[in-house]
Amino acid sequence: MSCSLLARLWPLLLLLPGTLAGPGVRRFGPRGPGGSPGRRPTDSGSGQSSAGVCKSRPLDLVFILDSSRSVRPQEFSKVKTFVSRIIDTLAIGPEDTRVAVVNYASTVRVEFPLRAHLDRRSLQRAVAGLEPLSTGTMSGLALQTAMEQVLTVRAGARGPAARIPKVAVIVTDGRPQDQVAPVAARARARGIELYAVGVGRAPLGSLRSMASAPLRDHVFYVETYGVIEKLSSRFQETFCAVDLCALGTHQCQHVCVSDGDGKHHCECSQGYALNADKKTCSAVDKCALNTHGCEHICVNDRAGFYHCECHEGYVLNEDKKTCSAQDQCALGTHDCQHMCVNDRSGVHHCECYEGYSLNEDKKTCTVQNKCALGNHGCQHVCVSDGPNSYHCDCYADYTLNEDKKTCSAIEEARRLISSEDACGCEATLAFQDKVSTYLQRLNTKLDGILEKLQEHESGQSHH
Known part of the structure; x- marks a missing residue:
């Protein structure tokens, strides 16, 4: 078979299943995989497909485009459309995907770096303005330039801490004229993900x-x-x-959290813990777990919910967890009938006035x-006069001493007086008898006078 005939049959041979293209290559013709028509998603301007559940990952993405002489201007225009x-x-922006373009043939030109265009409209204008170069296919040099001059922090790529994937898409229709494999x-050793798109x-x-x-997943081919x-x-x-969270197929009982790259995990509402199946949730007794943070007392309200309380004499602070001592005596909430006495912070006791228990x-x-209590101090008899009031009395033939508590016998007192001043006592007694006799006589005269006055008043009332 001549070389010219093989060249004409090459595109047809690549369309036949299992021929030449071999395994590990994705082939696309006028129809998509499985015979379905190829289609592009509706542009929503937000980096999402029309289904609304496919969100582009943040990337540092560089397109490395072959524009050698074999790529005619109208074909290069198709590459720009691609x-x-x-x-x-893609979601384009400083925190989302950043895009750069490297144009190559026998020479290599960085058309614009990653930091140049951080919005979609500006980026697409820059792509539309690309022009093809000339002869040659220096694919190795182009990849080396992208690795050293584009996918660097200095040129606008994110650093390792950002964990943003570094991706290069190489589009070529010819055989490299330099060493590209090393x-x-x-590049792969540096963590750069490489996609190769072959044409013709x-x-x-x-x-x-x-x-x-x-x-x-990384080699593509079109005729x-x-x-x-x-x-x-x-x-x-x-x-x-x-x-999957947006699709609603996650099977999380409570909360679905997207992790990116098509991954997700399930979480539970407050007061619940994720079960071993990583999807369902069970209520947590936070008081029992001792994770409540209450300073004094944790009280379960219902499954997974609780509140904090304080011991008697303490009040809950604004943080709803810690407690401060209350001066209940000062607050007037003590309920003591007579007196409230503070013992220590937040603790008190009641006392009574004197004479009360x-x-x-x-x-x-x-x-x-006090007479019943027996602490009155009376030698003979205690007589209660009222609340907390009393006086002392003595038995018959005894008299109360000046201390108002002890008693002395009367006969003994008289003997003492007689022995000390007998003459004085006889004179006193004689004088007392004389005065008594005089008073009796005076009373008799007064009685006679009163009778006459009564008779006179009776006569006057009769007339």
């Missing part, structure tokens, strides 16, 4: 040598530039993460009968 449609599906190996007669071996593993735009939807699927309730008071 790039623009991929950009349509450069690609160094691009050698499969060189595509595989450039791409990352698995090759099935002509006329259908390269069909690949834009495939890159949308590649660069997007399906949000504290009842069993430790709050109210009852009047004391």
Whole structure:
């Protein structure tokens, strides 16, 4: 078979299943995989598909475009459309995806770095303004330039701490004229993910040598530039993460949290803990777990909910967890009938006024009968005069001494007086008898006078 005939049959041979293209290569023609028509997602301007559940991951993305002489101007225009449609599906911005373009042939030119265009409109204008270069296919040099001059922090890429993937998409239709495999190996070793897109007669071996593993997900092929735009939807699927939380297929009982890259995890509402199945939730007794943070007392309200309380004599602070001592005597909340006495912070006791005793309730008071209590001090008899009041009396033939508590016998007192001053006593007694006799006589005269006055008044009333 002549070389000219093989060249004409090459596109047809690549369309036959299992021929030449071999395993590990995604082939796309005028129709998509499985015979379904190729389609691009509706542009929502937000980096999401029309389904609303495919959100692009943040990327540091560089397109490395072959614009050698074999790529005619109208074909290079198709490449720009392909790039623009991929950009349509990405969230572009300083915190989202940043895009750069490297244009190469026999020379390499960085058309714009990652930091140059941080919004979609500006980025697409820059892509539309790209122009092809000339002869040559220096794929290795182009990849080396992207690695050293584009995917660096100085040129606008995010640092390692940001954990933003570094991605390069190489589009070529020819055989590299330099060593590309060692450069690609160094790029992969640095963590750069490489996609190889071959058009027409691009050698499969060189595509595989450039791409990352698995090759099935990183090597793409189309027969002509006329259908390269069909690949834009495939890159949308590649660069997007399906949000299972938004789809509602997560099976989380409470909360679904998207982690990105199509991954998610389940969480539970406050007061619940995730079960071993990582999907369902069980109520947590926080008081029992001792994770409540209450200073004094934790009280369960219902499953998974609680509140804090304080010991008697303390009040809950504004943080609803700690407690401060209350001066209940000062607050007037003590319930003591007579007196409230503070013992220490927040603790008190009740006392009664003198003459009263504290009842069993430790709050109210009852009047004391000091005669009954036996602490009156009376030698003979204690007589209660009222609440906390009394006086002392003596038995018959005894008299109360000046101390108002002790008693002395009367006869003994008289003997003492007689022996001390007998004469004085006789004179006193004689004088007392004389005065008594005089008073009796005076009373008799007064009685006679009163009778006469009564008779006179009776006569006057009769007339």
